Structures are given as C-alpha cells and as structure tokens.
Amino acid sequence: MAEVLRMGFIKPRSLRGLLFGFALTQVSHVIAANSVLVGNASDQSQAAQGPVTALVVMTPCRFSMTLTQDQWLLFNSPDLVFVATKQLPDTLNAPHLWQAPSSNSAEWNFEKSAGLSEPWFGVMCKRGEFFRPH
Structure with a gap:
C-alpha cells in the first residue's frame, strides 16, 4: 500500500477518510449495543x-x-x-x-x-x- 501512496494513485488524505469511514461503519454495530x-x-x-x-x-x-x-x-x-x-x-x-x-x-x-x-x-x-x- 505504501507504493500506491508514493505513486499518487490515492492521496493520503483520501485514504485516511476511507479508512476512518470503514472503521466507523464497523464500530457502529458495537456502539448500538452500548x-x-x-x-x-x-x-x-x-x-x-x-x-x-x-x-x-x-x-x-x-x-x-x-x-x-x-x-x-x-x-x-x-x-x-x-x-x-x-x-x-x-x-x-x-x-x-x-x-x-x-x-x-x-x-x-x-x-x-x-x-x-x-x-x-x-x-x-x-x-x-x-x-x-x-
């Protein structure tokens, strides 16, 4: 994945946003129970x-x-x-x-x-x- 960032296919800021959104989606099921x-x-x-x-x-x-x-x-x-x-x-x-x-x-x-x-x-x-x- 580091190579993808260096080559410019995905900007680091966009990748952080995608990962955060994915993590938030995964955690939402846990939050609902608590x-x-x-x-x-x-x-x-x-x-x-x-x-x-x-x-x-x-x-x-x-x-x-x-x-x-x-x-x-x-x-x-x-x-x-x-x-x-x-x-x-x-x-x-x-x-x-x-x-x-x-x-x-x-x-x-x-x-x-x-x-x-x-x-x-x-x-x-x-x-x-x-x-x-x-």
Whole structure:
C-alpha cells in the first residue's frame, strides 16, 4: 500500500477518510449495543451514565457523545449538562440553566452552586431567531 501512496494513485488524505469511514461503519454495530437515547420523548432517557455512547436528541440538534466511567449527561429541556463525578449529582447540586431577565431580552447562563471542583459544561440548542444580538 505504501507504493500506491508514493505513486499518487490515492492521496493520503483520501485514504485516511476511507479508512476512518470503514472503521466507523464497523464500530457502529458495537456502539448500538452500548448506547442510550437521551432526550425528552417517552422512549428517551433524561440521564446517561458512562461507559456508554449517548445519542442526544435536542431538537433541532442531534449528536452523539461517548461517556467514560464516572461521566454523566443530564437532560432537562432545553439544556443538557455534562458532569464528571462518581455518582449522579442531586438536583440541588447539579449544574443547571438559569435565565436572568433584562430590560430588553433574557440572558441565559449555566450555574453550579456546589461541588465546583467537578468538571462540567452545559449545552443549549435553539434556532438563531430565539437569540437577539446585544
């Protein structure tokens, strides 16, 4: 195969893309067995605990995220929070989305009141027309 690359029949970037696509196709069967659908619908979960692949439905956004041991996703429409901790945080200590009203719009922020040494981040997915420029 090295000769093919040197002769220029297949560009290295194209070959990497083909190999990655093939590997992804092969792994998809394994992921399906170890995955959880996270979202708001009745057949979807509000939380996911690693190790697992979380398939997230946040209309209009859809994405997947691989969680390792001691990682959690918490879904609370319209937001999703990732937390790295040994056990699921209780609702009082979990990070959450907070809306601060202002005179001409609202400002959205994520906050966490306890356990601040735990890595976390929040995600919100809305169409652009829901947000006004400052």
